[in-house]
Amino acid sequence: MSYIITDCNADLAAKGLTPCDSTEISNNKPCLQLQQQESFHQLCQGATTFRPIQALVCRNSETKQSLVFTPDLIISSCQEMSTKDPNWSLFQCYCCCSDYDLHTFIVTPFGDTAVQLLDVGNPVLVGTMTANKPTWSSMDLVFTSGIPVTNENAIVMTFDNNQTLTVTSDHVFLRMNSKVIRAEYAFVGMKIMGAEGNPVTIKSISRQTMDASVYNIAAVSTFDGSIDNHLVCSNGIISGDYTLQINFDTLNASLVDESAA
Secondary structure, X not given: OOHHHHHHHHHHXXXXXXXXXXXXXXXXXXXXXXXXXXXXXXXXXXXOOOOEEEEEEEEEOOOOOEEOOOOOOHHHHHHHHHHHOOOEEEEEEEEEOOOEOOOOEEEEOOEEEEHHHOOOOOEEEEEEEEOOEEEEEEEEOOEEEEEEEOOOOOEEEEEOOOOEEEEOOOOEEXXXXXXXXXXXXXXXXXXXXXXXXXXXXXXXXXXXXXXXXXXXXEOOOOOOOOOOOOEEEEOOEEEEOHHHHHOHHHOOHXXXXXXXX
C-alpha cells in the first residue's frame, strides 16, 4: 500500500517539510521503524493521521539511505559512522502519525515482527493442523497490504493473554475445535486457539469510532480448500491469512464453526 511513503510525503511537501522516507529507495522506510519507538508513539497519541512529527535520523548523502537509532544513541552512533564514511550525517526530517495498528506482531523465524514492517519475500511462520495442534514452518510472504477501516467494521478485541487486536469483521480466527470463525461472530468468553494450541479467551469486544488500518498478509496465494499454510500467529493468537479470509465462503462446512453459520 502506498500510504506510508506516497501519501505522507505529499502531505509533508504541501506543508514545506522534508520527509524522512525516501521514494528513491523502496525498502528504506525509517518512519516505519521510528513508529516503533515509544517516544514517537506517545507524540501520536490522539493525533490525526498525517500529523507531522519531527525526527532525527542518520542519513547517507550519497546513497540516500537513512538509519534509525533510539534517541539516546542517534548522535553518538551517527558520529561514529561519519568517522568511517563522511557521507553519513545527522539529518532532520519529518514522519507522519500513522493510522496503522502498531501493536500487531507476527511470529517469524527470527522472532516477533511488527506487521507493518513485513514485506513480500520476508519469512513468517505458517501453521498446519494435526490432531488439533498447530505445527509451524517458515514460508516467504507473497502478499502484504494495509487497508483503512471505518468505524462500522473496526473491531477491537482484548484477550486474557494481555494482548489486543484491531481487526475487520471478516478477520478469521481458529477455535479450539480447529474450526475457523469470523471476528463478527466472536463473543466475550469465546476461546480462540493460541500459538501452542493453548486456549486464549476473549475478554472484551468493541466497535470503536477510529481512523485505523489493518494489515493483510499471505504466504500462499492459491487456495485448495484447506486451512493448512493459511494460519499465522499474531500477538500469540492464531489467525487466518488474507487468502483464507477472502476464500472463507468456499470452505467446507466441516471447517467452519457453527457460530459462524
